[in-house]
Amino acid sequence: MVGSIAFWVAAGANRGWTKTRVPTKVMDTVTGLEGIEWQDKFVPGVDFLAAALLGAGLLAGVSFLVRTKSK
Amino acid sequence: MKTYLTVLSLITMAGMALAAPQTFDFKDPKGINNAGFKLDAPLESINGSASGVSGTVLFDPENPGATKGKITLATASLMVPNPMQRQHMLSDKWLDAAKFPEISFESKEFKNVQTTGDTTTAEVTGTFTLKGVSKELTAPVKLTYLKDKLGDRVPNQKGDLLVIRSNFTIKRSDFNIMPGQFEDKVSDSIELTLSIAGASPK
Numbered sequence: 489m490v491g492s493i494a495f496w497v498a499a500g501a502n503r504g505w506t507k508t509r510v511p512t513k514v515m516d517t518v519t520g521l522e523g524i525e526w527q528d529k530f531v532p533g534v535d536f537l538a539a540a541l542l543g544a545g546l547l548a549g550v551s552f553l554v555r556t557k558s559k
Numbered sequence: 560m561k562t563y564l565t566v567l568s569l570i571t572m573a574g575m576a577l578a579a580p581q582t583f584d585f586k587d588p589k590g591i592n593n594a595g596f597k598l599d600a601p602l603e604s605i606n607g608s609a610s611g612v613s614g615t616v617l618f619d620p621e622n623p624g625a626t627k628g629k630i631t632l633a634t635a636s637l638m639v640p641n642p643m644q645r646q647h648m649l650s651d652k653w654l655d656a657a658k659f660p661e662i663s664f665e666s667k668e669f670k671n672v673q674t675t676g677d678t679t680t681a682e683v684t685g686t687f688t689l690k691g692v693s694k695e696l697t698a699p700v701k702l703t704y705l706k707d708k709l710g711d712r713v714p715n716q717k718g719d720l721l722v723i724r725s726n727f728t729i730k731r732s733d734f735n736i737m738p739g740q741f742e743d744k745v746s747d748s749i750e751l752t753l754s755i756a757g758a759s760p761k
Binding site: 505508514516519521524531 | 589590591592593595603604606608610638640641642643644703705708711712720722724754755756
């Protein structure tokens with residue numbers, strides 16, 4: 489749980505949907521136009537965070553159900 | 560007398576050639592040409608761009624107000640950061656890229672034309688076609704004519720460049736794109752930004 493929050497924060501704490509590509513601006517010096525290049529980059533969003541927290545919660549719940557009794 | 564007439568007709572022809580409108584091709588080998596779009600809904604903001612620009616514009620530096628042309632955008636080139644969002648956007652429920660592969664604007668008339676040096680500003684009226692629906696709209700446009708600058712952009716080519724910039728807003732409901740639905744997440748208003756350069760080789 490802590491790991492997924494840390495990963496989300498380290499990746500920029502994106503409060504939108506998860507992105508798999510990001511736009512970068514490219515300047516054409518002759519025309520003065522700004523072009524946009526799309527680069528593959530994984531940026532986790534709130535959907536990633538929610539799924540990770542849900543997964544962690546489920547695993548924690550399952551661990552209580554299947555834990556072995558100590559003798 | 561005969562020589563005089565020949566020289567005179569040659570000068571006239573040269574003058575006509577110089578004054579003739581030039582055809583600018585907007586298929587950009589450098590991939591800079593793009594159209595940006597922004598939708599700002601209460602719950603969600605969507606920013607994207609499209610690079611599949613093509614089309615031709617007839618431009619006369621001596622008479623910018625007579626500019627005519629058609630710019631086309633490949634629907635499938637529309638890009639947003641989230642892959643599922645892009646899949647939805649191009650699906651048959653939204654833009655239906657398979658059935659309507661092109662978005663276009665064809666100019667009809669330029670008004671309020673003002674030229675300063677190589678830059679012309681005007682209001683262009685034309686037909687905007689999206690998802691098979693055509694509507695007439697008027698948008699502000701800025702044209703910049705860059706004489707003999709093609710070689711600076713594409714090595715070993717001589718010619719001129721024409722830069723077109725325009726910002727305008729459309730409503731998706733006008734083009735039958737899920738009218739009245741999901742407006743809290745996908746706004747009805749779509750801000751469009753066109754930044755393109757065309758080449759006229761000599």
